[in-house]
């Protein structure tokens with residue numbers, strides 16, 4: 001039935017037109033802790049037939065051939081050999097975020113499936129998170145806030161001291177997109193910036209390259225970790241590295257928990273080897289409630305907040321959709337990831 005009663009108009013179809021079938025996109029679930037955000041569902045549905053893991057598992061025979069792409073949100077669904085074997089038409093997996101340590105890249109690529117991440121979307125808000133942790137830790141904001149709201153008004157801290165950020169030395173380990181944006185922000189705080197790997201952005205942010213990570217650790221007041229997790233960076237910061245840091249220094253981790261030897265970190269924080277730590281990432285996440293890191297008042301822990309702003313999460317989903325559509329149409333993806 002045509003609109004406006006124009007039944008005879010030749011441009012209106014007399015029988016129902018077949019809608020082209022949208023490609024099936026597998027997601028873990030919608031909403032809740034590990035599901036794509038409800039706010040993004042309408043946008044995703046414009047381009048894809050959204051299929052949740054629950055729907056897929058309930059009717060594998062029907063859905064397995066329809067699924068052309070997977071969108072991983074918060075590392076879910078878990079992609080393993082069994083899932084890949086069950087999706088014969090899968091062409092591409094798009095990951096929300098930049099770290100791809102949740103995927104077995106070789107396995108996925110062995111199935112002829114392309115992969116993408118979203119490095120363009122995440123860098124600003126992750127760098128903001130790093131600076132937030134640095135400032136909060138330096139000025140002991142969490143502790144101070146607890147005192148400010150404490151029922152014991154006598155505790156009000158007249159002699160409360162934090163560390164000065166202005167003019168302090170920041171060592172950035174991992175000068176990729178995010179590390180570079182951290183350096184831009186640190187410039188505004190008149191910090192001296194040292195960095196270790198990669199040797200590219202020096203000029204733009206006035207940062208000094210440290211060929212040896214040891215030099216950076218020895219000189220920095222704040223050490224910020226911004227590297228990808230790979231076999232080479234696993235436990236990059238252990239007992240030896242912590243002992244090289246100044247006893248007044250703070251370690252800030254905004255990349256992956258496994259970059260740090262967490263047992264060594266606990267010991268260093270308990271014994272004054274370093275002054276403090278501010279961790280947006282831990283291993284595991286969340287930490288068990290009896291973990292010693294949760295008992296230390298020289299530690300700030302946040303629940304992997306790096307990318308979590310409305311704007312960034314929306315941009316991540318847009319970047320993922322653009323990548324998936326490109327791959328499904330045989331076009332280059334803007335952020336394809338290849339196995340090493």
Ligand SMILES: O=CC(=O)O
Pocket residue numbers: 096097098099100122306307
């Ligand atoms: O964890 C966040 C990311 O990988 O971007």
